[in-house]
Amino acid sequence: MTASGTDRHEGHDHDEARGPEDDDHGGGHDHGGHGHAGHGHGVSADADRRWLTIALSLIGVFMAGEVVAGVIARSLALLSDAAHMLTDAGAIVLALVAMRLAARPPKGGYTFGLKRAEILSAQANGLTMLILGLWLGIEAVRRLIHPPEVAGGLVLGTALAGIVVNLAAAWAMSKANRSSLNVEGAFQHILNDLFAFIATAVAGVVMVFTGFTRADPIATLIVVMLMVKAGIELIRASGRIFLEAAPTGIDPPALGARLAGVRDVVEVHDLHVWEITSGEPALSAHVLVAEGRDCHAVRAAIEGLLRREYRIAHSTLQVDHADTDPAVSTGDEVGLDAPDLHCADSHGASYRPGPL
Numbered sequence: 001m002t003a004s005g006t007d008r009h010e011g012h013d014h015d016e017a018r019g020p021e022d023d024d025h026g027g028g029h030d031h032g033g034h035g036h037a038g039h040g041h042g043v044s045a046d047a048d049r050r051w052l053t054i055a056l057s058l059i060g061v062f063m064a065g066e067v068v069a070g071v072i073a074r075s076l077a078l079l080s081d082a083a084h085m086l087t088d089a090g091a092i093v094l095a096l097v098a099m100r101l102a103a104r105p106p107k108g109g110y111t112f113g114l115k116r117a118e119i120l121s122a123q124a125n126g127l128t129m130l131i132l133g134l135w136l137g138i139e140a141v142r143r144l145i146h147p148p149e150v151a152g153g154l155v156l157g158t159a160l161a162g163i164v165v166n167l168a169a170a171w172a173m174s175k176a177n178r179s180s181l182n183v184e185g186a187f188q189h190i191l192n193d194l195f196a197f198i199a200t201a202v203a204g205v206v207m208v209f210t211g212f213t214r215a216d217p218i219a220t221l222i223v224v225m226l227m228v229k230a231g232i233e234l235i236r237a238s239g240r241i242f243l244e245a246a247p248t249g250i251d252p253p254a255l256g257a258r259l260a261g262v263r264d265v266v267e268v269h270d271l272h273v274w275e276i277t278s279g280e281p282a283l284s285a286h287v288l289v290a291e292g293r294d295c296h297a298v299r300a301a302i303e304g305l306l307r308r309e310y311r312i313a314h315s316t317l318q319v320d321h322a323d324t325d326p327a328v329s330t331g332d333e334v335g336l337d338a339p340d341l342h343c344a345d346s347h348g349a350s351y352r353p354g355p356l
Helices: 045-073 076-103 119-147 152-174 179-208 215-242 251-259 293-311
Strands: 031-034 265-275 280-289 312-323
Touching: 031 119, 045 076, 045 152, 045 179, 076 119, 076 152, 076 179, 076 215, 119 179, 119 215, 152 265, 179 215, 215 265, 251 280, 251 293, 280 293, 293 312
Parallel strands: 280 312
Antiparallel strands: 031 312, 265 280
16 A cells, blocks of 8 residues: 555564454554564574585595496496485585575675575486486496496495495484475485485395396486486475475465454455575565554564464565445555555455455
């Protein structure tokens, strides 16, 4: 609503937010509010960086040895594991860089800072897994058709050592903040590599005791399936954030109906809920309050509800009075029957508690 003689207030932190059960309040001033009490935009980078660096060191040292073993043994499974470990190392490096970028304070045109660098990192992790999986899949099929000689004993020994190293790396990664899609992406790389080493160890046992060298490319195909699954999941999750979809577990229509049920609210529209980065949801909405009621109290009640029930601490609410009572007028009320007058380009559905 455009201010024309309207007393508007910018609201910020309201820890005393009142719910729908509160008493009625009088008041005639409209207001736009931006609530963000209690939410932190920082990344717990120090602890995460330490654990990620430990995992990176373990992976880097073992990867070099595995490449040598894979070449000597002529094992595609070992080389595919080493290639996967290379993407593991790359994923962790990306995660560390993204953490530093995300921790920088907002400045210039980047009003949210560089928080989505973490999501870019997660998407890059997913893409590399798909590309590498495609190449390994083609090579595995070629080796199924024309199987080379493979040193099964060396494959088995290297795979068993790889299991130990990946268990240690996965443990270190599990200590980091996995609510971050960025860290989760790097963790998925490590976890998939652990499963890959188990498959390779099984293939090594088969080759040692039966001489069936096709077990090596079969193990590679198992690795490929795991990589493709993890890659698709990472791309889908990061894509939802880039497309500003609602966070998983939040149903926008149900949320709109819940907000419309707050006392003295007569309509909620232009409702948008998205994630700035993983684990940091945000919401904006236009809220119309019954004429003569207290806009400040309604906004505080909504902000409290969002924090308590939806864990949304970053909310931007435009709160105006609706033209619901001809006997009470300030001349600045919003007409419910003429939404175009106050929202020239309204998005999404409108939510009301019931017939006025």
